[in-house]
Amino acid sequence: MTRDNDPQAALRVDLGNRSYDIDIAPGLIGQSRSYADAIRGERVLVVTNETVGPLYVGAVSAALAESHQVDTLVLPDGEQYKTLDTLEKIYDRLLEGSYGRDATIVALGGGVIGDIAGFAAASYQRGIDFVQVPTTLLAQVDSSVGGKTGVNHALGKNMIGAFHQPTRVLADVDVLETLPAREFAAGMAEVIKYGLIRDAAFFDWLEANMDAINARKPELLIEVIRRSCANKAEVVAADERESGQRALLNLGHTYGHALEAELGYGQWLHGEAVAAGMCMAADTARRLGWLDDAQCERIERVIVAANLPVAPPRELERARIRALMGRDKKVEAGTLRLVLMRDIGSAVVTSDYGDTLDATLTRYFDR
Structure with a gap:
């Protein structure tokens, strides 16, 4: 290649x-x-x-x-x-x-x-x-x-x-x-995403090397970029226009894009919103019985180690976030599809989540 x-x-x-x-x-x-x-x-x-x-x-x-x-x-x-x-x-x-x-x-x-x-x-x-x-x-x-x-x-x-x-x-x-520290951390959200959706071994490696990655050791940065791009290149080559598996690259993004829009673009960096969105997606998957508490806690630990948020601001309106999510590009025939993990390193696009999404939004935004 x-x-x-x-x-x-x-x-x-x-x-x-x-x-x-x-x-x-x-x-x-x-x-x-x-x-x-x-x-x-x-x-x-x-x-x-x-x-x-x-x-x-x-x-x-x-x-x-x-x-x-x-x-x-x-x-x-x-x-x-x-x-x-x-x-x-x-x-x-x-x-x-x-x-x-x-x-x-x-x-x-x-x-x-x-x-x-x-x-x-x-x-x-x-x-x-x-x-x-x-x-x-x-x-x-x-x-x-x-x-x-x-x-x-x-x-x-x-x-x-x-x-x-x-x-x-x-x-x-x-x-x-x-690169400012906040911008570097925002990039790590997308890196972690690749491990969560399709490369469990990469997630393990990130978990073991996060301190050195945060120190920006050049040899580790090259590996971070290489492994991330290799994952994305494989997905894009198989599904250039997001008619199938490329949608998996949007883990956390349906939640995160809604946060960005509601907060006002630029208030949270894209990667910060995606990090919180991935934790919200993990919570939805847990409610479906696909992830257990230990896996969700592990995901949050790695995100925290990357200096990223694991939850959105609680003062946001639940109904507003839900409405913004409904405008996501993965809506088909009026139904919102979500990218959810079945395991660390395995994800699916599904509309079969029942009331678990509303339960997740209640957890994060109920005041």
Whole structure:
């Protein structure tokens, strides 16, 4: 699954003529060869934000400028800016600059930048190429891989978007050195998710190594990213457009997206909401008899060790959370489907949960 004669290549997402590599190594973003064969045309627009731009846009632009004409667009930073209004700023730059269909967008930033720049690439002139250069752990292990792009709406997260695969993902572990502790922890929520839904051995490894991972030892970070991306790449290759097993990647997200929407985007980080959502999903599975108390406690211990919340704010309205969950993308024929664990390392998508969801919401929000 590696590119021929390229020691940087770690994984390949196999999607026929839309296949691409995920490179995982230190120092990738400043090397011109990192972008080789991923950019077809001469013109490149680097889309970044006010936080990441000052740190890395110089190195990225210098590497790209060896072979391409490079421009930069700096957007505001934060989930609250993942909107149609911000998306229009990218369209404005592309149109004002007369970018053609052979142009490439380079998304330099976290999940918000990757999602919104990817959506711009998916829709500008009905689709141009883009390269993902994720600068947060969450983006490196999750949102940069798989081709989901989009923006938020006041009534729901990621409800407007498209599937559009990147031509390459560059996961440079060096950028994690400057990542704030809260952002690093948020990324670990998605890492833990892979262990819970399909890789029990990975969950065991995370449990045993969490202190060293939190210390950001480079060799452990490479393994965290590699193992997470390998899990996601396998799922995406089997179900690119989420018609089946890819929905399992949403463990905790139905609960978590509702929390984000109700709190206001940006108040809780995505990974924080997902962490609490996974604990809520574990509680629902326990009520179904699929998990026992010991397993739920173990899940919570690992999440706590990763410096993440295990419960949402109690002051939220139960009815509001339930209504927001009802707008989830996994609703079919008016019925909400949930991703629930049958065991640590095994999950299913089900609508057969009876009144256990309401019981879970009562536990977390009953005042």
